[in-house]
Amino acid sequence: MTRIxxxxxxxxxxxxxxxxxxxVYFLRDELGLKGTNVGCDTSSCGACTVLLDGExxxxxxxxxxxxxxxxxxxxxxxxxxxxxxxxxxxxHEQHGLQCGYCTPGFVMATVSLLKENPSPSEAExxxxxxxxxxxxxxxxxxxxxxxxxxxxxx
Amino acid sequence: xxxLGNRVRRVEDPRFLRGEARYLxxxxxxxALAVTFVRSPLAHARVTGVxxxxxAALPGVQVFTGADVDAPPLGPPPQWHVTEGMVRPLVxxxxxxxxxxxxxVVVSQDRASGADAAELVMVDYDPLPAVLSAEExxxxxxxxxxxxxxxxxxxSGKEHDESLFDGCDTVVSGMFWSQRMAAAPMEPRSSAATxxxxxxxxxxxTTQTPHTDKMILSGMLGLDPGQVRVVSPDVGGGFGAKMLxxxxxxxxxxxxxxxxxxxxxxxxxxxxxxxxxGRAQRLEFTLGGTRDGTLxxxxxxxxxxxxxxxWLGTALPNFTALMAPEVYAIPKVExxxxxxxxxxxxxTSIRGAGRPEAAQAMERAIDTFAAExxxxxxxxxxxxxxxxxxxxxQTATGATYDSGDYEGALDLVLRSAGYDELRAEQRRRREAxxxxxxxxxxxxxxxxxxxxxxxxxxxxxxxxxGGAILRTGSFSHGQGHETTFAMIAAERLGLPVERVTVVKxxxxxxxxxxxxxxxxxxxxxxxxxxxxxxxxxxxAKELVADYLxxxxxxxxxxxxxxxFHVAGTSEPSLAWADIASRALEDGRLGELRVSHEFQAxxxxxxxxxxxxxxxxxxxxxxxxxxxVAVDDAGTLINPLVADGQVHxxxxxxxxxxxxxxxxxGEDGNPMTNTFxxxxxxxxxxxxxxxxxxxxxxxxxxxxxxxxxGESGTVGSTPAVHNAVVDALLPHGVRHVDLPCNGENVWxxxxxxxx
Numbered sequence: 092m093t094r095i096x097x098x099x100x101x102x103x104x105x106x107x108x109x110x111x112x113x114x115v116y117f118l119r120d121e122l123g124l125k126g127t128n129v130g131c132d133t134s135s136c137g138a139c140t141v142l143l144d145g146e147x148x149x150x151x152x153x154x155x156x157x158x159x160x161x162x163x164x165x166x167x168x169x170x171x172x173x174x175x176x177x178x179x180x181x182x183h184e185q186h187g188l189q190c191g192y193c194t195p196g197f198v199m200a201t202v203s204l205l206k207e208n209p210s211p212s213e214a215e216x217x218x219x220x221x222x223x224x225x226x227x228x229x230x231x232x233x234x235x236x237x238x239x240x241x242x243x244x245x
Numbered sequence: 246x247x248x249l250g251n252r253v254r255r256v257e258d259p260r261f262l263r264g265e266a267r268y269l270x271x272x273x274x275x276x277a278l279a280v281t282f283v284r285s286p287l288a289h290a291r292v293t294g295v296x297x298x299x300x301a302a303l304p305g306v307q308v309f310t311g312a313d314v315d316a317p318p319l320g321p322p323p324q325w326h327v328t329e330g331m332v333r334p335l336v337x338x339x340x341x342x343x344x345x346x347x348x349x350v351v352v353s354q355d356r357a358s359g360a361d362a363a364e365l366v367m368v369d370y371d372p373l374p375a376v377l378s379a380e381e382x383x384x385x386x387x388x389x390x391x392x393x394x395x396x397x398x399x400x401s402g403k404e405h406d407e408s409l410f411d412g413c414d415t416v417v418s419g420m421f422w423s424q425r426m427a428a429a430p431m432e433p434r435s436s437a438a439t440x441x442x443x444x445x446x447x448x449x450x451t452t453q454t455p456h457t458d459k460m461i462l463s464g465m466l467g468l469d470p471g472q473v474r475v476v477s478p479d480v481g482g483g484f485g486a487k488m489l490x491x492x493x494x495x496x497x498x499x500x501x502x503x504x505x506x507x508x509x510x511x512x513x514x515x516x517x518x519x520x521x522x523g524r525a526q527r528l529e530f531t532l533g534g535t536r537d538g539t540l541x542x543x544x545x546x547x548x549x550x551x552x553x554x555x556w557l558g559t560a561l562p563n564f565t566a567l568m569a570p571e572v573y574a575i576p577k578v579e580x581x582x583x584x585x586x587x588x589x590x591x592x593t594s595i596r597g598a599g600r601p602e603a604a605q606a607m608e609r610a611i612d613t614f615a616a617e618x619x620x621x622x623x624x625x626x627x628x629x630x631x632x633x634x635x636x637x638x639q640t641a642t643g644a645t646y647d648s649g650d651y652e653g654a655l656d657l658v659l660r661s662a663g664y665d666e667l668r669a670e671q672r673r674r675r676e677a678x679x680x681x682x683x684x685x686x687x688x689x690x691x692x693x694x695x696x697x698x699x700x701x702x703x704x705x706x707x708x709x710x711g712g713a714i715l716r717t718g719s720f721s722h723g724q725g726h727e728t729t730f731a732m733i734a735a736e737r738l739g740l741p742v743e744r745v746t747v748v749k750x751x752x753x754x755x756x757x758x759x760x761x762x763x764x765x766x767x768x769x770x771x772x773x774x775x776x777x778x779x780x781x782x783x784x785a786k787e788l789v790a791d792y793l794x795x796x797x798x799x800x801x802x803x804x805x806x807x808x809f810h811v812a813g814t815s816e817p818s819l820a821w822a823d824i825a826s827r828a829l830e831d832g833r834l835g836e837l838r839v840s841h842e843f844q845a846x847x848x849x850x851x852x853x854x855x856x857x858x859x860x861x862x863x864x865x866x867x868x869x870x871x872x873v874a875v876d877d878a879g880t881l882i883n884p885l886v887a888d889g890q891v892h893x894x895x896x897x898x899x900x901x902x903x904x905x906x907x908x909x910g911e912d913g914n915p916m917t918n919t920f921x922x923x924x925x926x927x928x929x930x931x932x933x934x935x936x937x938x939x940x941x942x943x944x945x946x947x948x949x950x951x952x953x954g955e956s957g958t959v960g961s962t963p964a965v966h967n968a969v970v971d972a973l974l975p976h977g978v979r980h981v982d983l984p985c986n987g988e989n990v991w992x993x994x995x996x997x998x999x
Contacts, residue, residue: 125271126264128481130431131513135920138431166264179262183254186889190723191261192431192481198262217928224920226431226482227723229896230928232889 095159099124100168108155115139115150117158118165126166126195130224137223140196141165147203149222166195169202177245178202178236187236189227197223201237202245210241248736252885256743257727260479267478269435269449270510277437280496280509281359283349283366284518285341288375288588288913289389292339292368295349300365305354308366309499311338314350316465316498319491325560330393331586333554335491335498341370342389342553343588344915345518350495352507375588375913379527379550382585389553389586398555401563402581409542409579413533417613423602423962424983425525425550425907426900427917428595429925430722432481433516436493437508438500445472448497451487452477453720454760458489459752462497477750480722484897485594485762486520487722517918522907523595525550526562528606536618538628542577545569545606549584551592558592559584564599564696570640571607572651572691572851573629578641588913594762596897597692597958604690608963609970609980612686616974622967623664626689626853627655646691646849647943647951654853654875654939655689661937662855662873675975684858684972688964691851694878694952695765700844702757703773705734705781707837709829711822712744713778716840718758719770720750724954725886726766732882733771733948737778739804740821756840764850764952767882772946773843780839785809788828788836789819848943848951852876854895854964856902860972865991867903867969870932874960877939878953887953888936894957895934900926901958902965904984924986973997 092107099122106121118124118141127150130138134152141150142164169176175183178201188194197220204211204219211219216237217230225233260266297308311334320332336347349366353359376382376389382396389396410416437449446468452458452475459475462468480487492509499507511519527548534540547565551558562582570578615622630651631638638646658664664685671683702718715734719726731745738745748754761770782802789809790797801812810818819827828834857871874895881887904924908916917923942949962983969985970978977997982989 124264125268126266128268128432129270130433131920133513133919133921135925136431136513166262170263175259175262183258183262186255186885188258188261189725189889189893190431190480190482191258191266192268194261195264213933217931221927221929224431224925224927226429226484226897226925227893228889229892229894229934230931231892231896231934234928234933 093156095156097158097160098162100164110156112155113151114153114155114158117155118150124165124167128192128195130192135224137196137200138193140199140223142199142203145206147200166198169198177243178240181236181240181243181245185232185236185239187228187232193223193225197225197233201240205241205245248732248742249882250884253728253732253742253883254885255725255728256731257725268432268481269437269451269478272449272478274437274439274506274508277506277508278352278354279356279359280499280507281351281353281363282347282492283351283363285337285344285346285348287341287370287372288344289373290341290370291373292337292341292348293371294369296367297349299367300351300362303358303362306358306362307352309350311336314498316494319494321555321559325557326399327555327559328393328395328398331390331398331555333491335495343590344913345590347491352499352503377587377589377909377913379548379585379587382587389588396586397583398551398559398586399584400582401566406579409544409577410533413541414535415614415618416531416533417610417617418531419609419613419980420527420529421980421982423524423526423528423605426523426595426905427517427907427923428484428486428520428523430482430484430487433511433513434487434492434520435508435510436496437506438497439506440500440504445474446497446501447474449476449478450489450493451480452489453483453487453722453762455720455750455752456718456758457760461489462494465494466497466501475752477720483722484596485598513920514918517923518590518915521556521558521591521593523558523592524602525592526565526602528602530606530610532610532614534614538618538620538625540573540575540629543570543575544579547582549582550587550589551584552587552589554591556591556593561594561599564693565602567642567644568600568603568693569607569642571604572631572689574631575629575641580642589909596894597955598763600692601898601959601962604688604959605963605966608688608967612967612970613979616979622687623655623659626687627652644693647945648941649691649849649851650941651689651851654851654877657937657939658853658855658873658875661935662871667857680861680863682860682862682972684860684968686856686964686966686968686971687853688960688962688967689853690959691849692956692959693847694763694850695768695845695847696763698844698846699759699765699769700842701759701769701773702755702840702842703770703777704838704840705774705777707781707821707825707834709825709834711820711825712746713738713740714746714748715774716748716755717770717774718755719766720761724761724766724890729767729882729886730771730774733775734778737775737782739802739807764954768848768946768950768952769843769845771882771950772948773841775948776843777839777841780841781837784836784839785824788824788833792819792827793817845946848879848945850876850878850951850953850956852956852960854960856964856968858965858968858972860969860990862976862994865987865994867985867990869899869903869965871935872899872932872961873935873937874957875937875939876953876956876960877941878956879942879951880940880949882950890953891936891957892934894955895961896926896931898958898961899931899965901983902962902985904930904986906984
């Protein structure tokens with residue numbers, strides 16, 4: 092077991108973890124943050140995307156020990172109380188989600204994208220979100236949501 | 246003003262956006278043991294021994310084999326007319342018939358120790374020759390069930406009529422595979438089960454059909470249905486494939502056997518191997534007519550590869566045959582289908598379920614015919630559409646189409662896409678010798694939704710605070726019923742949408758239901774809820790009549806403000822909250838709870854898609870640059886949600902046209918059991934879609950609504966497929982195998998070279 096200390100959604104956590112355990116299972120099973128989903132075994136789908144020191148990362152591809160000393164933001168850490176984060180709000184308004192399973196990952200990836208590129212073109216959005224998969228929406232309204240969030244200055 | 250037809254944002258969204266969704270894997274279950282399945286690595290083999298001793302010696306581990314499981318095998322229901330004797334044991338005993346079949350079950354303290362223990366279960370296999378294609382299966386040289394004597398799980402149709410194409414001066418034919426696809430919902434499957442102090446089984450499943458699952462579970466475990474509660478929580482997509490399977494039955498069986506809560510969540514690779522797959526039909530078409538473009542006769546032969554154990558996929562060729570004539574008034578239509586077992590994953594319904602195959606065959610046939618007689622494919626379609634004034638229309642295969650305007654849809658799509666300009670651009674590129682050809686493809690379709698004319702349950706109850714609960718037997722796993730069904734009830738009750746709470750997916754809270762598949766939910770479940778709401782309004786009028794000392798016949802509901810009053814005078818009035826509190830005091834609130842069951846015949850959504858592709862003739866690369874879609878599913882409840890259903894449908898169909906395919910190696914080894922091997926398209930593979938609304942209501946239900954969940958898929962595959970072939974016509978290409986990926990396009994170009 093290895094001791095780690097990290098900030099998750101602004102709260103300090105210290106824990107003993109197995110060196111082989113993945114960040115996503117640490118978040119889900121140790122911290123009870125079930126909003127981050129697991130959709131594949133191959134780091135293909137992006138359902139588990141979180142922010143690691145402000146940048147999007149697939150938490151199934153990061154060992155919990157690698158997050159030692161980092162700041163992690165999950166989907167639970169995005170809204171300001173009752174008020175949704177502008178990216179969450181845009182997904183709601185543009186019907187950018189259906190079954191919702193990929194949604195936390197897309198929202199986190201979008202937050203990261205708009206930080207790097209505040210007004211991406213449609214082609215840039217599609218390229219940037221290539222690492223996140225959705226089976227319900229055909230991505231059409233996800234792209235609309237990202238555009239709307241960019242317009243809202245998210 | 247009615248709320249119906251407005252773009253209402255979904256009320257269910259916040260919990261998904263905040264990471265608070267109740268997916269099964271998120272539900273805590275104190276003390277639950279983990280279930281891990283040991284699965285066959287071989288496609289076909291005799292099992293000569295299962296040694297569980299090393300695994301069972303690990304602390305806290307128990308292992309069960311087929312000999313330990315006393316539940317009966319999982320057989321298809323009789324209405325699917327499957328050859329008898331082809332049933333799947335929950336755990337294989339003597340023979341395994343596909344890679345992934347369960348050979349033992351490990352129960353452990355946690356998932357990691359279960360994975361370690363599963364590695365230690367030693368299974369001895371004696372390999373048998375594997376049957377990997379339906380063509381090979383048809384020879385019956387290797388039988389999956391030797392005692393049955395055939396690999397044919399189902400058949401339909403009559404002997405060929407040799408005179409079918411008499412009178413035709415032009416006859417074209419073709420054959421291609423509507424390839425095997427994965428449903429690939431983003432949420433893998435989970436099951437969990439526990440037994441309460443009274444011995445009652447509580448089972449959670451990621452399923453589209455909780456009530457059906459309850460009946461199957463109680464039957465297989467020998468329990469009274471009242472002793473079983475099934476809960477389907479938030480489900481992360483289903484696409485037709487998420488129903489009760491062997492894994493779920495075993496989880497329930499284990500909870501009873503061990504008297505402990507147990508749970509299982511599959512990995513993605515387990516999902517890709519074991520969640521039933523779809524399509525896998527070989528389509529062989531012959532289309533005859535005259536050189537003026539008139540179609541006279543059509544023949545469709547379907548050879549379906551249904552996997553190792555007959556499941557819903559065995560029955561789906563019947564829908565393909567029923568819908569074979571599609572939107573065309575072809576006088577003579579002949580179909581034959583055969584469903585063959587192979588040593589591959591079982592097949593079931595996935596988005597479209599038998600109807601996409603019918604459209605894929607016919608639309609390729611039409612384009613092949615048009616190319617043969619040198620007529621614009623749009624004009625061949627126009628000339629042969631069933632006319633707008635012919636509905637209800639009985640087809641040569643026995644379907645009765647409810648309503649349609651196929652030529653109207655064609656005009657709309659051609660105009661919206663700018664068809665003439667696209668053809669001009671195509672000519673320009675061809676004349677310039679541009680290596681990147683432009684292709685334009687049409688995909689017209691009519692499909693059948695609520696295909697077996699089912700019944701659905703709806704109940705509306707006014708709550709103590711004057712809101713309403715709508716209980717529905719339909720299930721929603723992304724379709725947005727919590728909003729659309731609430732809109733239907735709210736409109737009738739005169740309540741704001743957010744005051745109507747939709748309850749679904751729990752067999753204790755909703756007494757009956759048929760779940761969601763076949764694009765049937767709104768037209769039966771939504772309507773049932775609406776009719777229950779209307780009945781509640783009538784009951785409320787009786788209460789109001791008593792409270793206002795009037796006659797119930799004179800009481801009216803002002804839906805705009807959700808208040809009842811006597812006709813002709815708007816005051817005094819009683820709002821729902823007033824009625825509820827008075828009824829509560831009087832002990833009459835229970836009168837404001839009414840259930841309704843609504844049955845309706847199938848409906849026939851239709852439309853036409855137009856796809857524009859760039860095809861690089863030097864590399865074979867295809868890029869979909871535009872996709873214009875007219876999908877008419879009758880009245881729209883919530884166009885925002887309807888758009889989303891169509892977009893998702895289009896993407897699923899384009900996925901089949903250009904990217905996706907389940908592939909097995911020569912020995913039956915699956916090559917596409919992860920998202921690395923399986924070409925699941927991302928946002929980068931699609932353009933934005935151009936949806937063009939068209940509304941032709943159906944007389945089949947009081948709202949006029951048809952199903953919309955699958956139709957986008959039915960239209961998009963043939964449109965894109967036709968566009969790719971259209972691009973390559975000058976190169977002598979007349980056919981490209983699905984998926985039209987770089988490899989298949991390049992091969993078609995090489996084969997066409999003189």
